[in-house]
Amino acid sequence: MAKAAKEMGNAGRRAVLYAGCRHIAVVAAYAACYTLLRDVSVSHWNLASGLRVLCLLLVPYRYWPALVVGEAIPLAWLGWSNHERFGLLWATVVTVPPILFSAPVFAWCRRYMTLFRAGQVNVAALLSCILAAATVSALANTGSLALVQMPPGEEVPAITTHIVLTYFLGSYLGALTLAPAFLAWRSGFAHWRALVRDGLAGVLPALIALMWLASAKHGDEVVQISRMAMFLPVAWLTSRYGWQGAAIGGALASVAVQLTVTAVRDPAAIQAQALIAFAMSSLLLLGARLPFGVKAKPAIDTDALRGFQLAQQGLYQEEQRLRHVAESLEQLGQSVRDGQRRMVERLRPMLPASMEHGYARHLELTQMELQRLANALHPRAWRERGLEATFMDGPLAQASSLAGADYVCDVTGSGLDQLAPDVHMMLYRQACELLVYLLAREPMRHIHVQIRGGYTHGRRWVVLRLTGTRAQSEQRGRSVPEWRQLVALLGTNGQGMATVRERALIYGGVVHERESHHHLRVALLLHDALRFESRPAEAGALLGHPLSA
Secondary structure, eight states: OHHHHHHHHHHHHHHHHHHHHHHHHHHHHHHHHHHHHHHTOBTTBOHHHHHHHHHHHHSOGGGHHHHHHHHHHHHHHHHHHTHHHHOHHHHHHHTSOHHHHHHHHHHHHHHHSOSEETTEEOHHHHHHHHHHHHHHHHHHHHHHHHTOOOOTTSOOOOOOHHHHHHHHHHHHHHHHHHHHHHHHHHTTOTTHHHHHHHIIIIIHHHHHHHHHHTSGGGOHHHHHHHHHGGGHHHHHHHHHHHHHHHHHHHHHHHHHHHHTOOSTTOHHHHHHHHHHHHHHHHHHHHHHHSHHHHTSSOOOOHHHHHHHHHHHHHHHHHHHHHHHHHHHHHHHHHHHHHHHHHHHHHHGGGSOHHHHHHHHHHHHHHHHHHHHHHHHHSOHHHHHHOHHHHHHHSHHHHHHHHTTOEEEEEEEESOGGGSOHHHHHHHHHHHHHHHHHHHHHSOEEEEEEEEEEEEETTEEEEEEEEEEEEOOGGGTTSOOTTHHHHHHHHTOOOOOHHHHHHHHHHTTOOEEEEEOSSEEEEEEEEEOOOOTTSOHHHHHHHHTOOSOO
16 A cells, blocks of 8 residues: 555656646747747737737646746846846836736636637637737836836837837737737648648739839838738738638738838838738638638538448447446346355255355356456446546556556546547547557556546547556567456457547547657547537538647
């Protein structure tokens, strides 16, 4: 017991250390990206605002404190580097990251606004989030500017409406440049090749020509007209590819306008960028309403969807039959035990003591074998206490112990009990197959199962991660000696990853396998079961969701 408790403690410390390393990685990655984008940004074109919007929309809540720290680090360096010129009060206030004030707004948006609908981006909700982030960023920048203390002889900058609008426009346009383009790429758009081809052949040459016309040697009027005309190629791309075309074309147009700017806070450039921001917002909304934009992500046809539904239903019916057989075996075992006991009671006067002991031993072995077979077909813990108890101390824990490995299971997230029963069945069967697969490769010292449920894009999902701590290098490449007993105990086929991937595909899932010097890890994603009353277009859009939980 002491050894098991010690191992459990070590496993907990390793889990905490692993989680801490992930948070540190998020801090470093966000700080690096923020610094790079801030170096190429100006007050009226703030790309860092786009990074902030994307992270608050897509990154899980548990990493938000890491994002705050990651943004505070470069801002703290900025404040310290300029504290002698602008004052300690400004340097202290500028260290407070705007993402800290934007986080509550985005938490509310993610809770009460549908940002992703049927696998598609809700463009109106996205623009509302960008607008809110730009407002918060503008207020934060204006507040820090109001606390600037200039050296003697230098004029303190005045807070005017023009300054506030410049900050707002910069954050809004910067977010419009990055966020929609990234989400368009992430949305699984089916016509990327055609969009890239038309962008390179149609939009890019037009923008380069307009940039040449916007050079100062052609006069102020030509420059202004050329800048304002840069949204026309974006409109053409929108008409062909919906909001995805508007997102990509708008990002190119925004960069093109910025490349024509030769002076800081050029009023003419700011006017052109205001027009581009208005045009991009309008075209994104228009593109989302176009038929092409709605059908941009290919939906699985009705026959294919029906096939997935029938496959899920067939697997569930097969599991129900296995459960019925397991219950029948237990009842048969009870009947056999009662019959044998009655027979032994009648024959006891005529049996020697040694023979009676042999019959009792035979009876016990028969009962154990029937219970093992029934448990392999359908675990008793599952029937009596549910799926979570089965993972905690059911056949998986017994199989790990039989193979000489410690076993730990963590269940987190929400909505796991709300998944369809057939998804529970598939999750358990896949976990058994994965454990047998890992132990077929080599012995393991520790088995860690992590289960996390969630709700995204209008559909519930569950992620299973099974991590095995590898034994000594000389034992690798050889299965555990008890492998055949494990297959019988868990009721698996032992057919490897091919079977796991095929079954995961039926539930719109994917499987990722990763190997390091110390660990073997397999991650599995399953979506909730399809229903016959589901609309084919929506269900088809959800089938291919990537492993992002």
